[in-house]
Structures are given as C-alpha cells and as structure tokens.
Amino acid sequence: xxxxxxxxxxxxxxxxxxxxxxxxxxxxxxxxxxxxxxxxxxxxxxxxxxxxxxxxxxxxxxxxxxxxxxxxxxxxxxxxxxxxxxxxxxxxxxxxxxxxxxxxxxxxxxxxxxxxxxxxxxxxxxxxxxxxxxxx
Numbered sequence: 001x002x003x004x005x006x007x008x009x010x011x012x013x014x015x016x017x018x019x020x021x022x023x024x025x026x027x028x029x030x031x032x033x034x035x036x037x038x039x040x041x042x043x044x045x046x047x048x049x050x051x052x053x054x055x056x057x058x059x060x061x062x063x064x065x066x067x068x069x070x071x072x073x074x075x076x077x078x079x080x081x082x083x084x085x086x087x088x089x090x091x092x093x094x095x096x097x098x099x100x101x102x103x104x105x106x107x108x109x110x111x112x113x114x115x116x117x118x119x120x121x122x123x124x125x126x127x128x129x130x131x132x133x134x135x136x
Contacts, residue, residue, distance in 0.1 A: 015047040045080040
C-alpha cells in the first residue's frame with residue numbers, strides 16, 4: 001500500500017506542528033522513520049524558522065537585520081537538532097502512534113548486529129581496565 005502524500009498547503013500545516021487527518025497516518029510514519037528523517041526534520045525546521053525573514057521589514061540598517069536573521073536561525077536550528085528525536089516522537093504520538101515507535105523502527109532498520117558491535121566497543125573502551133590511573 002502506498003501512503004498518500006499531503007498537498008503543499010497541508011504539508012506546511014504539518015511542518016509548523018499541525019495534525020494531519022487519519023488518511024495521512026501512513027505517510028507521517030514514513031516521514032518520521034525513513035532513512036532521510038533527519039533531512040526531513042531540517043526541512044520542517046526551515047519552514048518554522050522562515051519567520052525570521054520578517055525582520056527584513058524592520059526600518060533598521062540592513063546589516064543589522066541580516067545578522068539578526070542569521071543569529072535567530074542558527075540558534076533555532078541548533079535547538080531543533082538537539083530535540084529532533086523528541087519532536088518526531090511527539091509528532092507520532094499526536095497522530096495516534098504509540099510512544100517509542102519511531103526509535104524502534106529506526107533501530108530495526110539499522111540492524112541489531114551493528115548496534116551490538118558498537119555497544120561492545122564502547123563498553124570495552126570505557127571499562128575500568130582501560131581508564132588511566134587518576135593518581136600518577
């Protein structure tokens with residue numbers, strides 16, 4: 001079954017945090033768990049941070065307006081990237097999916113062997129045997 005994509009106006013509503021109708025549930029799940037979910041998150045964040053462009057309308061020097069836009073957008077994107085896991089989970093919950101589903105789907109897609117190998121590597125590195133002696 002192929003998921004219906006929202007039209008551009010509905011996607012904008014979804015990008016700013018709105019809830020789509022149940023006919024788009026499958027697409028929302030794909031949007032938040034696909035291999036490109038980080039880039040999709042950045043696209044939604046770009047729409048949310050485009051409000052900074054309204055600063056161009058202020059009657060102040062252009063360089064000041066541009067700096068304000070650059071600082072506001074960069075801080076916003078940093079915060080957006082910091083909380084993208086939580087934001088995507090909240091979107092899934094808003095659309096009726098159980099909590100933690102997005103992480104489970106992404107972990108299953110990457111393979112448990114690779115994750116187990118990385119966990120063993122970190123455990124070996126940070127074990128007490130490999131730590132430097134604090135009292136030289």
